[in-house]
Amino acid sequence: MMPTSTAFDVSRRGVLAGGVATAATASVSIAADAAPQSAPASAEPRVPVTLKVNGKSNRVDLDPRTTLLDALREHWKLTGTKKGCDHGQCGACTVIVEGRRINSCLTLAVMHDGEAVTTIEGLGEPGDLHPMQAAFVEHDGYQCGYCTPGQICSAVAVLDEIKAGIPSHATADVAAQPAFSIEEVKERMSGNICRCGAYANIFDAIADVAGEARGARA
Amino acid sequence: MKAFTYERAATPAEAAAAAARTPGAKFIAGGTNLLDLMKLEIETPRHLIDVNRIGLDKVEDTPDGGLRIGALVRNTDLAAHPRVRRDYAVLTRALVSGASGQLRNKATTGGNLLQRVRCPYFYDTAKPCNKRKPGSGCAAIGGFNRGLAVLGTSEACIAQHPSDMAVAMRVLDAMVETVKPDGATRTIPIADFHKLPGTTPHIENALEAGELITAVTLPAPVTGTHVYRKVRDRSSYAFALVSVAAIVPSDGRARVALGGVGTKPWRVESAEAGDDAGMGKRILAGAKPTTQNAFKLPLAERTLTAVLADARS
Ligand SMILES: Cc1cc2nc3c(=O)[nH]c(=O)nc-3n(C[C@H](O)[C@H](O)[C@H](O)COP(=O)(O)OP(=O)(O)OC[C@H]3O[C@@H](n4cnc5c(N)ncnc54)[C@H](O)[C@@H]3O)c2cc1C
Ligand code: SF4
Ligand code: FES
Ligand code: FES
Numbered sequence: 336m337m338p339t340s341t342a343f344d345v346s347r348r349g350v351l352a353g354g355v356a357t358a359a360t361a362s363v364s365i366a367a368d369a370a371p372q373s374a375p376a377s378a379e380p381r382v383p384v385t386l387k388v389n390g391k392s393n394r395v396d397l398d399p400r401t402t403l404l405d406a407l408r409e410h411w412k413l414t415g416t417k418k419g420c421d422h423g424q425c426g427a428c429t430v431i432v433e434g435r436r437i438n439s440c441l442t443l444a445v446m447h448d449g450e451a452v453t454t455i456e457g458l459g460e461p462g463d464l465h466p467m468q469a470a471f472v473e474h475d476g477y478q479c480g481y482c483t484p485g486q487i488c489s490a491v492a493v494l495d496e497i498k499a500g501i502p503s504h505a506t507a508d509v510a511a512q513p514a515f516s517i518e519e520v521k522e523r524m525s526g527n528i529c530r531c532g533a534y535a536n537i538f539d540a541i542a543d544v545a546g547e548a549r550g551a552r553a
Numbered sequence: 554m555k556a557f558t559y560e561r562a563a564t565p566a567e568a569a570a571a572a573a574r575t576p577g578a579k580f581i582a583g584g585t586n587l588l589d590l591m592k593l594e595i596e597t598p599r600h601l602i603d604v605n606r607i608g609l610d611k612v613e614d615t616p617d618g619g620l621r622i623g624a625l626v627r628n629t630d631l632a633a634h635p636r637v638r639r640d641y642a643v644l645t646r647a648l649v650s651g652a653s654g655q656l657r658n659k660a661t662t663g664g665n666l667l668q669r670v671r672c673p674y675f676y677d678t679a680k681p682c683n684k685r686k687p688g689s690g691c692a693a694i695g696g697f698n699r700g701l702a703v704l705g706t707s708e709a710c711i712a713q714h715p716s717d718m719a720v721a722m723r724v725l726d727a728m729v730e731t732v733k734p735d736g737a738t739r740t741i742p743i744a745d746f747h748k749l750p751g752t753t754p755h756i757e758n759a760l761e762a763g764e765l766i767t768a769v770t771l772p773a774p775v776t777g778t779h780v781y782r783k784v785r786d787r788s789s790y791a792f793a794l795v796s797v798a799a800i801v802p803s804d805g806r807a808r809v810a811l812g813g814v815g816t817k818p819w820r821v822e823s824a825e826a827g828d829d830a831g832m833g834k835r836i837l838a839g840a841k842p843t844t845q846n847a848f849k850l851p852l853a854e855r856t857l858t859a860v861l862a863d864a865r866s
Contacts, residue, residue: 382559399559399601402588422589423656435629435658441585442659445559446603489655496654501633504649504789510638525789526653 384444388413389457399445403437404428406444407454415455415484419528426527429485429492430454436492438526455484458491467491470540478531486527490541493523515545554591561603565732565767568604572763573734575600580765582625583659585652586668595678595685609767612637618773621730624663624766628718629654631662640774643798646781647721647812653790663766666719666729666746667758670712671792673697683709684754699845700794705816706841710754713813714747715792720812721781723820724798728770734763740770747817777802778864783812784856795853801864809857811836814849829865833857 381396388411395410404421407413407430416439419427423441430439431453459465467487470476477483497519502509505522513519520541521534529537558575562568572578577599581587590596609623612634620641622631631637632648652660674680674692681690693701693711702713727743741759748756760766777800785791796812809832810820824835833854840850 380558399557400554421592423585426653426655429655436655437659438585438655441583441588441656443559443581443584443588443601446581446584446605448561493654499633501629502638502645502649503654504646506649509632509642509645509649522789523654526655 382445384448386411386444386447387449387451389453390451397444399443401444402440403430403432403442403444403447403452404439407439407452413454413456417481417484419482419485424528425482425485426489427482427485429488429527431488431492434495436489453488455487458487465491466544467540470543471537474536474540474543475533476537476540477529477533482527482529482531482533486524486529486537489524489527490537490544493520493541494545496523515547517542520545555594555597555599557598558600559603560600561605562607565604565607565609565765566736568602568607569732569734569736569763569765571602572765575602578602578763580604582661582664583627583656584664585656585660586664590669593676593678595676604765615770620771622662622769622771624661624768626662628652628657628660628662628665631718632657641721641725641771642779643724643781643800644718644721644771646779647717647783647796647798650781650783650793650796651717662718662769665716666722666766666769667760668716669757671715672701672712675712684712684750684757687753687755694843697845698843700792700813701843701846702816703814703840703842703846703849704811704819704837705749707750707752707754707816709752710750710816711843712750712754712816714815714817716818717781717783717793717796717812719743719747720796720798720810720818722769722771723818724800724808724810725771725775729766730768730770731760731764732767733761733765738767743769743818744820750816775800775808777807780860780864782856782860784852795849795856797853797856797860799857799860799864801861803865807832807861807864809836811853811857814840814853829858829861832861 382399383394384397385394404418407416416430417427419425421440423438428438428440429436433450459468467490471487497513497515500512502513503519503522505518506513517538520538562571579598581601581603609625611623612626613621615621628648632645638645672693674682675685680692683691691710701711722743729741729746732738746759780799783793783796785794793813795814798810799807801807806825810818821836824832837850
C-alpha cells in the first residue's frame, strides 16, 4: 500500500491551487506582490462547498475550479469514480446527483453546494452489494474494470429513467410510455464507453436486474 | 483552467446586472460546453455567474396555445415534457438524438442554443482559427473539413452549427426571450438569433454583452408528422453529419430545417413551396462544399426525400 495520507496531501494541495503548474506561478506572483504569507491569493478565494455524499454531509473549502469529479476523488477520497477523458466523452465519471446521473468531470463542485451525491461506494459495498453491482459480478460485466463504476451508476439511473417515462432515441412512439428493451438500454447507455468491449455482458447484467432474461443465460 | 471568481445569482435580473458589472464574466448553466472549453483554455472567463438557481426551470402553457420553455429547463426534462412529446415531437426527437443521457440531464435550453462549434481547429489552440482568435486565419479551409458546413460559409469560417435542438426550434418558429443588464427585455426570432460567420465569425449570435436568455417560446402546435432524422458516423452519441427536422402534413406544404450542413440551423421558407421532389435542391441552392464534405449534398437531399416520403405514406 502507498502511504495514502502523504499522497492525498500532495494531490490536495495541487488541486486546490488548480494543478501543480499554476500552483507554482501563483506562489511566484504572491511573492512579487509581497502579499502577506498567510493570505490566500485574493484573485481566487476558496469557496465553501457542502455536499451530502453517500448520505453524509461534509463541508470543504475549494478552489472554484475544482470539478465535482476532482472533489470526490481528491477531497472526499472516494476514488471509485474514475477519470477517463475529463471532457464528457466517456462516462467513466458518472455519478448520481439529486437522483440523476451526470458526468462529474463537466460540472463544478461549487455548483452543487447543498446537494446529494451518490457514487459507486454509496450504491453498495462488499457484503452488501447493490443488485446492479451483484449482476455485473455475476455476468462478468467488465474486464479491466476502469469504466465499471460509471457503467453501474449509469445503469441504475437508466432503469429509473425508463420507469419515469423519459423517452430516448430508441423509443418508437415518443408520446407513449417507453418499455424496457435491449435497444432502449443500448441507446441509453451510449454515453458510457468500455474500451475492453464488455458490452454484451453489461447488457446481460442490466437485463437481469430489470427482470428480463437475456443472452446465453436466457 | 484559468482562475476565475465565482458567484451564484438568485434572480435573472441579478445575473444580467452581475455580468455587466464584472469584466470578463460569463454565465454558467449546465457547464457541459463551457467547462469543456475552459479546461482547454479556449474560453477564459475571469468571473463565472452561476445561473442554476435563478428559477426559469419550468415549461408553461402560453395564452395562445403555445409553450414557454425556461432557459434553465434541462434537455431531458424538455424532451420528456408531456406536451412537447405530444404536440412538438420534432423537438423531443431532436433532443434525444443529441449527446448522452448524462449530458442531457445537465444541458439547458439556453446553453444548448449557445453551444460553440465542433470544428477540430477551433479546439486546437496551436492552429489558426478566426472564431477563437479573430484575424488569425482558418485552418479548416484547406485542412480536414469533412464534417464542416456547406451552407452559410464565408472565407473566414466554415464551421457547422452543432445543435440538434436548435434545428427543431427553427422548424417550430421559436422565439428567444432575453433580459439585458439594464432590465430591458426583448424577443428574438430563432431565424435571427444565430449569425452567419461573414467576416466576423467570433460573433455567433444576436445577444449583447451581459444579455441573459430567459426563455424560448413556441407558437401553437402545427399538425402533421413530426420527424427528426439524424445521420452520423455512429448510431448514437455523435454529432450530425446531416439532420432533417420536418413537420409534414398528410397533404400540403411541409416545414423543413437542416442540421449539420449550415453555419446556423438551416431553413429556407421559400423552398418549402413546390413539389417534394425538388425541395432538397431548392434548400441546398448556393451550397459551397469542399472536396471532403461534398458528400453532404446528396446525403442531405436523399435524407430529406426519405423523410418526406415516409411521412406522407
Ligand atoms: C461529448 C459530447 C457530445 C455532445 N453531443 C451533442 C449532440 O450530438 N448534439 C447536440 O446538439 N449537442 C451535443 N453536445 C453539446 C451539448 O448539447 C451542450 O454542451 C449543451 O447543450 C450546453 O448546455 P449547457 O447548459 O451545459 O451550457 P453551458 O456550458 O453552461 O453554457 C454554454 C454557453 O452558453 C452560455 N449560457 C448558458 N446559459 C445561458 C443563458 N441562459 N443566457 C445567456 N447565456 C447562457 C454560457 O455562458 C456559455 O457560453 C455534446 C456535448 C458533449 C460534451
Ligand atoms: S472553420 Fe471556423 S471554427 Fe474552424 S478553424 Fe476555421 S474559423 Fe475556426
Ligand atoms: S471522465 Fe467524465 S466523461 Fe470521461
Ligand atoms: S472494463 Fe475495461 S474499459 Fe470497460
